[in-house]
Amino acid sequence: MVALYVSDRRGPLQKAHIPIPGGHERYLVSHIDDMQALVIVEHAGGFYNLYLSDESGLYFSLSLNDIVIEALYGRWQIDLELINGLNGTLIANQYARDGQFPFRSAKRTLISSDNGAFWSGILPPDEDVNRVPINCEPPNCTLHLQMDTSYYARLGVYSTESAPGIIVAHGNTGATLSGSPDLYISRDGGITWEQTLAGSWGVNLADHGGLMVAARDYHEEESMDLKYSCDEGYSWTDFQFINQTITVFGVITEPGHHTTVASLYGGQWRRTSSPFEWIVVTVDFAAIFSRPCGDSDYYDWRPWDRTESDCVLGSSITIERRLPQVCCLNGREYDREFDFRICQCTSEDYECDYGYARADFNSPCVRDNITILPNPCGDGKTKTYTASTGYRKIGGDVCVGGEEDMYKPYTADCCENNSPISSTTSTSSSTSTSSSTSTRTSSTASSSSTSSSSSNPTLTSSSSSNPTSSLSSSSVTTHTLSFSSSTTSTSSSSASTSSTSSSSSTSTSTSSTSSSSSTSTSDTSNSRSTSTSSSTVPTSTVTATSTAAKSGPTPEVDRQRSEGGDGDKVTALAVLLGLAVVTTGVFLILFFVVSTKYRRVRQKYIRVLTSAEPDLLTLKTAEDDDSPEAVAPAGDDDDDDKPLLM
Numbered sequence: 001m002v003a004l005y006v007s008d009r010r011g012p013l014q015k016a017h018i019p020i021p022g023g024h025e026r027y028l029v030s031h032i033d034d035m036q037a038l039v040i041v042e043h044a045g046g047f048y049n050l051y052l053s054d055e056s057g058l059y060f061s062l063s064l065n066d067i068v069i070e071a072l073y074g075r076w077q078i079d080l081e082l083i084n085g086l087n088g089t090l091i092a093n094q095y096a097r098d099g100q101f102p103f104r105s106a107k108r109t110l111i112s113s114d115n116g117a118f119w120s121g122i123l124p125p126d127e128d129v130n131r132v133p134i135n136c137e138p139p140n141c142t143l144h145l146q147m148d149t150s151y152y153a154r155l156g157v158y159s160t161e162s163a164p165g166i167i168v169a170h171g172n173t174g175a176t177l178s179g180s181p182d183l184y185i186s187r188d189g190g191i192t193w194e195q196t197l198a199g200s201w202g203v204n205l206a207d208h209g210g211l212m213v214a215a216r217d218y219h220e221e222e223s224m225d226l227k228y229s230c231d232e233g234y235s236w237t238d239f240q241f242i243n244q245t246i247t248v249f250g251v252i253t254e255p256g257h258h259t260t261v262a263s264l265y266g267g268q269w270r271r272t273s274s275p276f277e278w279i280v281v282t283v284d285f286a287a288i289f290s291r292p293c294g295d296s297d298y299y300d301w302r303p304w305d306r307t308e309s310d311c312v313l314g315s316s317i318t319i320e321r322r323l324p325q326v327c328c329l330n331g332r333e334y335d336r337e338f339d340f341r342i343c344q345c346t347s348e349d350y351e352c353d354y355g356y357a358r359a360d361f362n363s364p365c366v367r368d369n370i371t372i373l374p375n376p377c378g379d380g381k382t383k384t385y386t387a388s389t390g391y392r393k394i395g396g397d398v399c400v401g402g403e404e405d406m407y408k409p410y411t412a413d414c415c416e417n418n419s420p421i422s423s424t425t426s427t428s429s430s431t432s433t434s435s436s437t438s439t440r441t442s443s444t445a446s447s448s449s450t451s452s453s454s455s456n457p458t459l460t461s462s463s464s465s466n467p468t469s470s471l472s473s474s475s476v477t478t479h480t481l482s483f484s485s486s487t488t489s490t491s492s493s494s495a496s497t498s499s500t501s502s503s504s505s506t507s508t509s510t511s512s513t514s515s516s517s518s519t520s521t522s523d524t525s526n527s528r529s530t531s532t533s534s535s536t537v538p539t540s541t542v543t544a545t546s547t548a549a550k551s552g553p554t555p556e557v558d559r560q561r562s563e564g565g566d567g568d569k570v571t572a573l574a575v576l577l578g579l580a581v582v583t584t585g586v587f588l589i590l591f592f593v594v595s596t597k598y599r600r601v602r603q604k605y606i607r608v609l610t611s612a613e614p615d616l617l618t619l620k621t622a623e624d625d626d627s628p629e630a631v632a633p634a635g636d637d638d639d640d641d642k643p644l645l646m
Helices: 483-497 540-550 555-562 566-609
Strands: 003-008 024-032 037-043 048-053 060-065 069-072 075-078 080-082 090-095 107-112 142-145 167-174 182-186 194-197 201-206 211-216 225-229 237-240 247-253 261-267 279-284 298-301 315-322 338-342 350-352 384-387 391-393 410-413 504-510 517-523 528-533 617-622
Touching: 024 075, 037 060, 060 090, 060 350, 090 142, 107 142, 201 247, 201 261, 211 247, 211 261
Parallel strands: none
Antiparallel strands: 003 617, 024 037, 037 048, 048 060, 069 075, 080 090, 090 107, 142 167, 167 182, 182 194, 201 211, 211 225, 225 237, 247 261, 261 279, 298 315, 315 338, 350 391, 384 410, 504 517, 517 528
């Protein structure tokens, strides 16, 4: 079985936790940044799922199942696109598996504006390029886009940071993706789309998105004309760029898209009677602009997500853009202005935590029946643990306040009725009262999210009480290992189990949380002494008991002595027990010092043998989970040699 290992910031390799049903064959790392990792897993049976990590890169949750991926020309092609210039916007193709089509025979396109936490179909345009109405009603009919695995993959889904919000792609409207694409454009980051040209085209942008250049793609007939637009594709103008027809293989512009120059390359490859010759034509479009742009030619634009909110991933970004109807020149030195504002947290800022999943995109996160969560109370010593509500903040989300307390982890007690993993079944429970008071209940697998309405993932601030208001972070107990605690526990236990002819000892232990309290009851002939303590008792307790027994006559000691001198035996036994405790303590101290010295020497020796440091974030696969070897640093080698042919 293949395993995935992660190293964060040159730290040690740690095994990643991915909820995977059945066997799995390989991992394909699609994207990594400081906030999140996107990993595609090949499962037994040949289907692929997309998983998203938390910020540590260790715990993954399912984002999209049955993602389209194929091996073409010796490399893996994935129908997944991260939109440039818009943080958190993803577009992906998925195999339709709804009973209407055989598996892998049909594809559909989905879009996400929150790093894959929620996916939805792409809204189709109302009319085509000829202004003829399109009868396409979601959800049965949406817009589908050609991507990397497509026959029309040369353009793919095109976006650039120099023109934030503009996305260009080939596609079609209908129930699934088809092989007759037209050119579509979105000017608002993928929320709405418009058919801008019929057929297949090679497209590129220039002048910071103020100029679009399109030429007939090589799938179409040869041509000597191109089209250009200075109003974001609302209208196009024809221009003859060569005096003979050629097949155009691509349209390229200077990196950064700052200039008004575009180059087209191709040739007459369909004419077999003559040898093939490459033809490159460069066109400068500076003359089409009426004037340089002024301050009044720009407006403020905000990306907005599927909820029509201007907060995306916890922030509201205002971006300066040129008015489409003004055909003015931005210029090489143009510097786009941005404004950034942090938003309050809402349900849209959270995704399912590790071990939780949704039945569909509109359902709450509940415990899945696959993942076995670790038991934080398994050692019998832990009193409290950090429990999940079933949600976690989306990677890269920066929201603050708002409904944050409803979703963040909370401190829970280790008790029988609040076990974190007694079952793998769904434990999402919701308790609602007439006063709209919400309470969080944890029964089997782990504590799950609750709200004032039955398991609704959209928790609003209208509830009269916060689900976490009754939980206090101050209840977290830090346990430290010390010699005093060890010797005291031993002496206390020994004292409670010792018995003489005139005294007996009974020890009763009760546990309601992870911190077990011990109650020791010691009976003598005429008196009962009861002491209750936590898991450790100060060492001075034994010393004080011993001193009190030797410090002088008391009515109780006199009575014991008068009945047979048993008090002297008890005193002698306490003294011997104290000496034994001190001897044991000295031995443990010496053992601790020697073992610490050994570990330091061993670590120093290992550091000397280690000659290479891992990369900032290293991913590895290994056939054996227990022996991670042959670490391969994560990188973008495949992306580096991918040609920018549009």
